[in-house]
Amino acid sequence: LRTMQFNSHDYSIVTQNLNGPCPLISVVNVLVLRGSATLPRTSYVTRDALTHLVADSLLLKVFRNVTDFEFTPALSLFDLLRVNLYHGWLPDPQFVEITIGGLTYNQVVEQICDDDNVNRFLLQEFLNENVSQLTYHGLVSLTQAMHDGELAVLFRNNHFHTIYKRKDLLYLLVSDSGYVNEPTIVWESFNSVDGNSVFFASDFSLGSPSIVNSPERGVCNTDSDVLPLTPLGSSFCFCAFAAVTEIQTDSFIL
Secondary structure, X not given: OEEEEEOOEEEEEOOEOOOOOHHHHHHHHHHHHHOOOOOOOOOOOOHHHHHHHHHHHHHOOOOOOOOOOOOOHHHHHHHHOOOOEEOEOOOOOOOXXXXXXXXXXXXXXXXXXXXXXXXXXXXXXXXHHOOOOEOHHHHHHHHHHOOOOOEEXXXXXXXXXXXXXXXXXXXXXXXXXXXOOOXXXXXXXXXXXXXXXXXXXXXXXXXXXXXXXXXXXXXXXXOOOOOOOOOOOOOOOOOHHHHHHHHHOOOOOO
C-alpha cells in the first residue's frame, strides 16, 4: 500500500506487485478515492482481503449499461459497483470505407476470417494501425465522455487503469509498486496515443522524472503488452481476454 493525498484527504491505495490482480486493483482504488471503501492500516494487503472489500461494496445492486463493451459475466462487476469502464479504441468517423463502429471485436475477427468478406483486409489494417487499442478520436471522445472529477477504469492495451478527469485533463493513477517510494510520482498524464506522458505528484504538481513511456513500463502484468493481431476465433472477447479468468478465479460471485 502507499499513502497519497487526493482532494485534500489522505488515502491508502493499492499498488501492484508481480502478477498482481490488475482489474481488481483498479476497482479497489476507485472505491477508495471515492470514499466508498477503506483499506486496512497495514503495509500490504492480500488478494482475499481486496475480494472481501469489493464484495462488501456489492450491497448496492444498481445495474447500468456499460456501452461499447461486449458483455461478459466478469464485466458485470463494474455495473454492480457503478464504476464506469471506458476504452478509447474508436475508429475515426472519417474512416468511411468500412462500417466498424457497430461491431464487437468478435464480429470483427469473424469478418477477418471470412474469405468472402471484401472488407477483411481493411478491418485487419485498422487493428494493425491501432495496436495499442487507442486512437486519437478515441482519446478525444473519452475526454468528452468523462465528467470533471470522475474516477473510472480505463481498458487499454489489455490492461486496466484507474483514470481520473481533472480540469478537462485525463490522468492515470500510477499503481506500479516500483514507484511506491516515489512521492512525486502518483499520477500520469493521459493525453497522447504514442505513450509519452508526464508524471505528477498527488497535488498534480509536476513530478520527476518528467517523461515516461507507458507501453515500456508495463503497469499491469499480462502475457502480452499488445493485443494479438492474428485472428483468434469467435471465443476471443475484446475485453475479457485480460480480465475474465483473473476476476473469476478471484472468487467473485456475481
